[in-house]
Each structure stands twice: as C-alpha cells, then as structure tokens.
Amino acid sequence: MIQQILKDRPTKLFIGFAAFFVANALIAECIGGKIFSLEKLFGFDPVNLTLFGQSGLSFSLTCGVLLWPLEFVMTDIVNEYYGPKAVKRISYTAVALISYAFIMFYASIHIPYADWWPASKANQGVPDMQVAFNGIFGQGMWIILGSLVAFLVSQVVDVFVFQRIKRATGEKKVWLRATGSTLVSQLIDSFIVLTIAFKLGSNWTWAQVIAVGCVNYMYKFTIAILLTPLIYFAEARIEKYVGKETAIKMKKAAMER
Template structure:
C-alpha cells in the first residue's frame, strides 16, 4: 500500500506543497528579526514621509516579507487543487512546527555556554557569542504570538475569499481569486501583527500602528500583483504533471462539487 501511495501523483504533489509551505513559514519566522531598507536594496535614495501624523517613515521592512508572499501563493495553489480543509491542515502543522522551533530556540538559549566558544569570534567583531546567539534567535513573546495569530487568521480569510470568488467566476479569472484573496488576507495579516505586538504589547498609538500597517501593506500589495504570473505558471505545470482529467476532478472536489 505504501508504494502505491508514494506513486500517486496527487499525493506526491500534496507532500511537496505541504513540505515547502511549512519550511518556508518557519524560515520566514526565523529571519524576521532582521530589518532592511527596500530603497537601498534597489539602490535608491531613502526618502522619509509622514502618514497619519507619524513622521520619518520609510520602507524599512522585516526580512520575513521576502518569503511570506510565497506562502500566500502556495495557499492559493493548495486551495485550488486540494480545498480549504487541506489549507487549514498544513496551516495548523506550520504553526505547530514554528511553535516547536521557538521552544527549541529558547532551550538552546538557556543552556549554559562553553567558555572558549563565547569569545571564539572576537577577531570578527563578535565579543560574546552567547549574546549574539540570543540576539539572533530571541524574539519578544508578543511578536511571536502576534505572528502566529496573524498567520492563522489570514489563512482562514484567504481560503474564504478565494472560494467565494471562485463560486462566482468558476474556472475563469484565476488572477482575480488568487490575487484578490491574497490582497485581502495580507491586509488582515499586517494589521493583526502590528495590533497585537505593538499596540497591545508595546503601547503604540493607533496613528503609528495604522501608518506602519499602510507602509507594510503597500509593499505586500505590489508583490501580490507581481506574483500573479507565478500562479499561472505553477497551474500550467501542475496540470501537465497531473493530467487534465485528474486536475479537473481535483478542482471539482476542492470546491465540494
């Protein structure tokens, strides 16, 4: 039976998607502690601006946003061929694995460091390796909690919007359901993270939360539009891999038809 299961193409596809989905989410969380300048990334001068009374704003983003858009692309692809139940299943697995990873980080940070290791990188400008390790892997609990809540809620929103659009458009307008669901869910994700981590956790003003939310979301909105061709490319490759008949049956089952 196991050999038959491993030869089944839809099963292979789901295992691949689920593995990438979980790994991508975990990596995005791990690298999320680094901030970078979007303007400097493209060699542009940094121009600050004011929004909702908050001055000095610029496109300073967490490195996690480099990977999170792919998570929403994968959500739409899994939703298309396997349905909302599959999306929820891999989302729960991803949250479980992220929670486990941060628990493992906490354990690693807590165990006593060996003496020689502490100064082993001092010639490279790192006087204390334990401080560096904690600085990289340690994140505020509010940020971790906010990120996980935002991830789960935005996934549910993405699934819901995706299927409502598809019920009205059928197989037409792939770009509308894929991009539309991502655009809405990314807005929810951006707001929840900032609200929990910084409004509740750090006492930010509503003006600051909304201003930074708009800045972050404007980036995510553009990326969601830019990645639309990737949806069509992946869809064509998947249907070639599965075969038109199998793909059609899977999409019908995903919609509960």
C-alpha cells in the same frame, strides 16, 4: 500502501507543497528579526513618507516579507487543487511546528554552553557569542505571538475569500480569486501583527500602527500583483505533472470539500 502513496502524483505533489509551505514559514519567522531598507536594496534613498501624523516613514521591512508572499501563492494553489480543508491542515501544521521551533530556541538560549565553546569571536566582530545567539533566536514573545496569530487568521481569511470568489466565477478568472484573496488576507495580516506585537507589546499609538501598517501593505499589495503570473505558471506545471484530466478532477473535488 506506502508504495501506492509514493506513486500517486497528486499525493506526492501535496506532500511537496506541505513540506515547502512549513519550511518557508519557519525560515520566514527565523529571519524576521532583521529589518532591511527596500529603497537601499534598489539603490534609492528612503522615501520619508508622512501618514496619519507620523513622519519619516520608509519601506523598512522585516526580512520575513521576502518569503511570506510565497506562502499565500502556495495557499491559493493548494486551495485550487485540494480545497480549504487541505489549506487549513497545512496552516495548522505550520503554526504547530513554528511554535515547537520557538520553544526549542528558548530552551537552547538558556542551556549553559560548554567551556571550550568560543564565547567570543572578536576577530569576526562578535565579542560575545552567547549574546549574539540570544539576539538572533530570542525574538520577543509579543512578536512571536503577533506573527503566529496574524498568520493563522490571514490564512483562514484567504481560504474563505478564495472559495467565495471561485463559487461566484467558476473556473474562470483565476487571477481574481488568487490575487483578490491575497490582497484581503495580507491587509488583515499587516495590522494584526503590528497591533499585537507593537500596540500591546510596545505601547505604540494607534497612529503608529496604522501608518506603519499602511506602508507595509503598500509593499504587500505590489508584490501580490507582481506574483499573479506565478499562479498561472504553477497551474500549467501542475497540469503537466498530473495530467489535464486529473487536474480537472482535482479542482472539481476541491470545490466539493
């Protein structure tokens, strides 16, 4: 039985997608505590936008956004070849394992450290290792909750929009269903996470939520458009790996699920 699974290329491909999907999501959550300046990354000054009465806005983004676009690309690819049930399965698996990881982070923060463990690395700019450890792995519960809820809801929306567009267009216009579903789901994701993490968790005003959400969505919108060719590249590689006839059968079966 296991030998048949390991020899079946569509099965191996799905296992690879699922593993990378979960790992990518977990890494994105872990590095999400750091905020970076997109403008400074490319050598520009902050743009200082003013939206909804909120001034001084710039593209200050969580490092997690570097990886999340890949999640939605993979979502569309899995949806195309394996169907919505497969997307939901890997999404639920990702949420469950991320939740498990944060439980382990929480436990490790509160476990007493050994006497010989270096409590300080002042020569490296870290005066208190325990505080540094807590700061990296101890993200606020509202942020964790907001991120997980936003991820799960946006995945479900992405699947729904993708399938609706595909049923309307058939096998044509891959770019429309892939990019269109991502643009809709990312819009929802942007505002859900801010509402839960900062409106409920930090008493932000609605003006702050909407203003920051719009700035974040500008970035996500642009990345979604730029990554569209990646869908075509991935489809070409998949067709080459499993064979054209098998790829056609996979797409047909995905529509029936």
